[in-house]
Amino acid sequence: SDQSAYIGKLVDERYLVKSLIGRGGMGAVYCVEQIHLRKQMAIKLLHENLLSKKQLISRFTREARAISRLSSPHTVMVYDFGRWGEVFYLVMELLEGEPLDNMLNRDGPCPANRATAILLQMCDSLAEAHRAGIVHRDLKPENIMLLSDGPHPDFVKILDFGLAKVEDVDDPYTIHSQKDIFGTPFYMSPEQIRAGEIDGRSDIYAVGALAFRMLTGKQVFGNESNTFDILKAHLMQAPAKMSSVAPDAKIPQALEEIIGKCLKKKPDDRFQTMEEFSAALVQARKGEFALKGSLTDDSADAQEPSASLVAQHDIDPIDHEDLIDRVQRASRWRNVWFAAGVAIFLGAGFWVLGLLNAGSIGEESEPNDAPDQANVLDVEGQASGIIGEKRGPSLADQDCFELPKTQSDEELSIAVSGMPTMDLELRIFDERGSLLSVMNHRGLGQGEVSRYVDTRTKPRVVCVTEYVVKGGVAGESKSDAYRLKVSHGPKAGPTEAEPNDGSQVGELRGGSSLRGTLDGPADVDVFALKESFRGKMLRVKIERVNNRDLRGLQAALLDSSGRVIQAKTLDDQSQSATLDFAVTGEQEPAKVTLRWAQTARKTWKADDHGQLAYTIWYRVEPVSEQGEQEPNDTPAQAGLVIMGAWHIGNLTDEAAVDWVKIDAGDPAMRRIRLEVQTSNKSRVLATVIDAKSSQSISEIKVNANAPHYEGYIPNAGAGYLVRIEHKPSRAKGKRRSKPGRYRLRARWAVE
Numbered sequence: 001s002d003q004s005a006y007i008g009k010l011v012d013e014r015y016l017v018k019s020l021i022g023r024g025g026m027g028a029v030y031c032v033e034q035i036h037l038r039k040q041m042a043i044k045l046l047h048e049n050l051l052s053k054k055q056l057i058s059r060f061t062r063e064a065r066a067i068s069r070l071s072s073p074h075t076v077m078v079y080d081f082g083r084w085g086e087v088f089y090l091v092m093e094l095l096e097g098e099p100l101d102n103m104l105n106r107d108g109p110c111p112a113n114r115a116t117a118i119l120l121q122m123c124d125s126l127a128e129a130h131r132a133g134i135v136h137r138d139l140k141p142e143n144i145m146l147l148s149d150g151p152h153p154d155f156v157k158i159l160d161f162g163l164a165k166v167e168d169v170d171d172p173y174t175i176h177s178q179k180d181i182f183g184t185p186f187y188m189s190p191e192q193i194r195a196g197e198i199d200g201r202s203d204i205y206a207v208g209a210l211a212f213r214m215l216t217g218k219q220v221f222g223n224e225s226n227t228f229d230i231l232k233a234h235l236m237q238a239p240a241k242m243s244s245v246a247p248d249a250k251i252p253q254a255l256e257e258i259i260g261k262c263l264k265k266k267p268d269d270r271f272q273t274m275e276e277f278s279a280a281l282v283q284a285r286k287g288e289f290a291l292k293g294s295l296t297d298d299s300a301d302a303q304e305p306s307a308s309l310v311a312q313h314d315i316d317p318i319d320h321e322d323l324i325d326r327v328q329r330a331s332r333w334r335n336v337w338f339a340a341g342v343a344i345f346l347g348a349g350f351w352v353l354g355l356l357n358a359g360s361i362g363e364e365s366e367p368n369d370a371p372d373q374a375n376v377l378d379v380e381g382q383a384s385g386i387i388g389e390k391r392g393p394s395l396a397d398q399d400c401f402e403l404p405k406t407q408s409d410e411e412l413s414i415a416v417s418g419m420p421t422m423d424l425e426l427r428i429f430d431e432r433g434s435l436l437s438v439m440n441h442r443g444l445g446q447g448e449v450s451r452y453v454d455t456r457t458k459p460r461v462v463c464v465t466e467y468v469v470k471g472g473v474a475g476e477s478k479s480d481a482y483r484l485k486v487s488h489g490p491k492a493g494p495t496e497a498e499p500n501d502g503s504q505v506g507e508l509r510g511g512s513s514l515r516g517t518l519d520g521p522a523d524v525d526v527f528a529l530k531e532s533f534r535g536k537m538l539r540v541k542i543e544r545v546n547n548r549d550l551r552g553l554q555a556a557l558l559d560s561s562g563r564v565i566q567a568k569t570l571d572d573q574s575q576s577a578t579l580d581f582a583v584t585g586e587q588e589p590a591k592v593t594l595r596w597a598q599t600a601r602k603t604w605k606a607d608d609h610g611q612l613a614y615t616i617w618y619r620v621e622p623v624s625e626q627g628e629q630e631p632n633d634t635p636a637q638a639g640l641v642i643m644g645a646w647h648i649g650n651l652t653d654e655a656a657v658d659w660v661k662i663d664a665g666d667p668a669m670r671r672i673r674l675e676v677q678t679s680n681k682s683r684v685l686a687t688v689i690d691a692k693s694s695q696s697i698s699e700i701k702v703n704a705n706a707p708h709y710e711g712y713i714p715n716a717g718a719g720y721l722v723r724i725e726h727k728p729s730r731a732k733g734k735r736r737s738k739p740g741r742y743r744l745r746a747r748w749a750v751e
Contacts, residue, residue, distance in 0.1 A: 004043060006030060012084045015043055015091060016491055018076045036490035041079060042094040045087050065376055066134055067161045069405060073123035076145070080489075082150035083380045095157055097148045100214070101141035109249050114154065116255070116285050118144070119211055120278055121156035127274035129161070130200035136161055137192065139206040140184045142212060156511030165535045176209045183689040185230040186219045190265050193231045201267040204277055207263025208270075212239065215255065216246035220263065221354050229341070239263050254284035276391050289744060328730065371433045371461040374400040381486040387422060387477050391684040395654055396466035396474035398427075403462055404488050406455040411491050414439075414462055417483040418447035421465045422475055424482060429461040431693050437499040440467050447482070451517040451613075454497035455488075462486065502526050508592060513617040515545070516594075518553075527616070537642060540592060541574040545613035550577050552600025553612065560590040569597045592618070635721050644747050651726045651739035652683070659689070662746050672720075675745045676709045677704040685727040691720035702728065702742075 006017045007030070015032040021042065022029045032043045080091040100118070104110070110118070122144065126136060138160060145157040161525070171462045189205035192198060220240075221233035242251045242259065258280050264270045271277040364385035368375045377383050385399045406412050418423055425440035426448045436457050439450045453459055464484060468474050496516035500506040501524045506528035508514060512661040516525050538557070544550055554569045555577075570577050594616070628649040632639050638659035641647050649658050664671065678684045681704040688697040699707045714718065726739040 010035070011045075012082060012489075015041070015089075017043070027371040031090070032194055034091075034490070036492065040094050042504050043094050043369055044090040044092070065402070065404070068471055069135070070125075070128055072125045072128045074158060075161075076122045076127070076157050077161050093157075095145055095147060097146050097155075097157075099142050100144035100146060103146060103216065104141055104214065109246060110214045112215065112250070112252055112255055112728065113285070115211060115214045116281050116478060117209065118146075118154055118156055118214070121154075122158060122207060123274045123278035123281070125156070125158045126200070126203055126238055127278065130203070130274055131556065134161065135198055135200055136203050136206075138184055138187075139203055139210055140187045141210060144210070147373075184551050185227050185234075185604065186213075186222070188231065188234060189267075190235050191267060193234055199267070199272060201270050203273065204262050204270050205264075205267075207277070208259050208282050211255075211259045211262070212242060215249060215251050215259070216242050216700060217249075232377075235661075236267075241264075248678055252284065254287075255604055258284055263469045290329070320693050362399075368400050369398045371429045371463065374402045374461045375400050377404075377484070379473070381488075383484045385464065385480050385484070386479070386481050387419065387464070387475070390474040392474070394468050394472055394474055396422075396468055397476070398463050398465040400429075400461050400463040403428075403459050403486060403487070406459070408456045410455050410460065410488050411495060412453040412455050412488045413449075413451050413486070414453060415449045416447050416464050417484045418442075418445045419477060419480045419482050420445045421480065422477065424448055424464060426466040427463040427465065428453065428459045428704050429463070429602075431460040433461075438502075439498070439519075443521070446520070449519045450498050452495045452498055452515075452635070454499070456497065457644055469612075496525055496527075500526050501580055502593075505591065508616065508618060510618055510620060513615045515613070515615050517614065518594060518596060518612040519606075521596050521600070524593060529589055529591060529594045531620075533620055536644075538589060538618060539578060540616065540618045541576060541578045542594070543615045545615060550612070553577070553645065554593075554597040554600075555597050556593045557589045558591040558593060559588060562591075628658060628660075632660070635659050638721055641744065643744050647744045649724060649744070650741045651684070653726070653739055654726050654728060656726060656739060658724045660722045660724065660744065661720065671712045672710075672715055672745045673745075674711055674713055675700050675743075676700050677743040678704075678707050679741045682738055682742070683727045684742045685725055686722040686742075686744065687725075688713055689721045689723065690718065691721050703727075 006028075007019060011017060011032065014035055015036050018031045018033055018040075020028060021031050029042055029044050032041050033039065076095065077093040078090070079093070080089075082089060083164060084679075091507075117228075122139075126139075129136060136158070137386075139158075145158045145159055147155040147157060150153050175407060187206040189202040189211040192202050192205075209220045212218070221230055221237060239260070242249070242256055258277075262270055262277065263281075271280065290309075364383055365375050366388075367373050369391065375383060381404065383399075383401050387397045387399070390396050391398070403412065414426055414428075416426060418424065421442070422442075424440070424442045424447055425438055427438050428436045428450075430436050438461055439448050442448055462484070464482060466475055490672055492515075494509075494512060494514045496506045498519075505526040505528045506514070506516075508529060510531060514527075516524075518525060539554065540556065542550065542553070550570045554567065556564050556568075558564055594614075625646040625648055626642055628647065629639050631637050633656075636660040639647070641660050641662050647660055649660075651658065662674075674688070676684065676686050683701070683703040686700040686709075688700070689695065690697055700711070703708050722740060722744065724744070
């Protein structure tokens with residue numbers, strides 16, 4: 001495909017492709033902008049045919065996740081990776097500078113002090129990687145970046161952990177891969193060439209070979225004509241002394257001995273850790289280094305191997321046919337592993353790191369019953385598994401998976417598909433293995449979804465298991481599998497944070513909208529209100545985002561003790577609903593809850609995932625006129641009068657009766673000021689009734705002669721009901737009045 005066609009595209013809804021930086025055999029590198037962070041990054045888009053290399057996916061996923069967690073300032077940062085349509089992408093740090101290879105070709109050999117400073121920074125990066133079980137396996141000058149804008153000259157960044165090995169002796173693919181050659185011939189250790197056991201000491205050998213090049217301007221074994229001869233020399237030939245290769249370079253004897261120790265054929269004879277190597281370099285720079293033994297026995301000017309050298313190093317005789325076969329396999333693999341360890345130089349002075357490919361959904365690997373046994377998800381954040389052999393009579397199998405490391409300003413979504421015979425639940429643990437939450441919003445065969453997991457609690461592991469009722473028997477599945485999908489990325493704005501079902505609550509702030517989902521029929525979202533609304537109108541608006549209608553949604557306002565102040569169940573199918581709550585009296589609102597009403601739970605269907613994606617916001621308004629809401633013909637249907645607002649009603653015929661309710665009110669207020677008005681020469685009788693005792697407190701009459709009444713009633717503990725009806729005149733000779741409109745207002749009496 002035309003690689004320039006990606007310019008202007010938005011990769012995975014967050015990376016805007018700005019320009020093409022470079023092309024390679026595996027794909028292309030672009031400069032992108034992370035649209036939420038407004039930060040320039042580099043993205044590698046790999047060719048679509050790599051997505052078919054399924055046998056690499058498990059190993060790559062483990063390596064990529066491990067490498068992305070490295071934090072040394074001398075390691076290039078990997079920010080993100082994943083699959084976008086038919087393309088696999090890798091997002092990384094965008095750097096400005098030049099590779100060590102360019103510098104050496106331009107300036108020639110490095111002075112000892114400069115070379116030592118570069119080597120010490122490399123040791124810092126690699127020491128952290130080795131502690132994490134990561135071996136680079138492809139160290140060379142092209143993969144050492146010297147930044148032009150670093151905190152000091154020659155600030156080092158190590159690139160391209162794309163051939164890295166994450167130590168895992170139980171991984172069959174890792175074991176298989178040890179039969180093949182990965183790396184660059186000039187810098188490969190003998191055990192790497194022989195496909196032997198690889199650890200951090202192989203990188204020490206490579207750094208030694210790289211240091212040889214830095215100090216002398218020559219390769220350790222650079223006179224050989226082909227790859228086979230170079231590899232054979234690493235196995236059989238002693239390195240020459242650097243002072244004999246570059247007599248004018250004035251290489252200190254301490255450095256000669258240190259690099260010679262790095263280049264020992266047997267790993268046990270080298271420095272055992274990068275920390276040891278680094279300490280020796282520091283001592284050499286101070287003039288305090290003294291290496292036990294001598295290098296004279298292992299170094300020679302002659303370039304041909306001898307029987308005595310082979311015997312001295314306890315080297316197995318080389319199998320030429322086996323070596324040739326592995327060299328050929330390595331050539332084929334160079335077409336799969338990104339850039340074969342070669343970083344791509346960008347014309348603008350930028351360099352980027354390359355890893356490798358993508359693939360299909362990963363399968364669980366037992367044992368993974370506990371958070372500390374968690375499997376790694378595949379590159380797309382997916383896994384499949386079976387709730388198999390139970391751990392006890394009522395204790396189902398549990399499969400645990402690592403979650404991507406997220407920041408508090410990122411979204412994290414987890415979903416698992418259903419199994420026909422099981423009610424699955426999700427358990428989320430933090431980095432210490434402590435249980436954060438349990439998600440069980442659905443039912444038998446319906447899976448689970450948690451759209452907005454609270455990333456502030458640092459979730460690190462999700463476990464899939466069966467929900468078993470107390471005293472119940474756990475099930476087992478032999479064939480039915482579930483699929484787990486985890487995704488994350490920057491937040492586009494405020495969201496709910498699960499769990500927020502009551503024991504833990506979210507926070508709703510006035511004037512700003514918040515996104516959330518009801519993830520199943522039993523999901524409840526609770527939001528705390530952090531301001532006072534006393535004597536005001538609280539207006540809550542809910543708008544649906546997806547195609548699920550709002551019918552059956554129940555919204556409620558609760559006080560601080562959890563008692564319901566007012567609740568409303570929606571019965572329409574509109575795109576949005578506005579709920580007006582009267583905030584009066586003693587009932588100070590503290591929380592808003594959203595849930596499905598019982599009737600909606602019964603009709604909930606799994607095939608639409610049951611999710612209501614919504615936005616919710618509220619605002620506070622001055623109290624203004626409010627119209628009556630029919631039906632209001634009985635005390636049970638009485639509409640709530642908002643304190644300070646005119647309540648407008650209309651008596652449509654002589655038999656019409658309206659009921660309204662006046663709340664108990666603030667106990668600090670001793671009296672309520674009540675006003676009643678009529679229009680159109682109608683006669684209205686308003687009877688005030690104590691809501692608790694049902695006793696009549698007063699009767700208020702308004703008519704054409706006295707169209708306005710204003711008086712006071714005491715602030716009763718239970719509030720009042722007001723019966724409003726038409727009262728025709730009984731006087732003879734007078735024109736009969738007609739029903740009409742009325743107005744009623746209640747206000748606190750300020751004393």
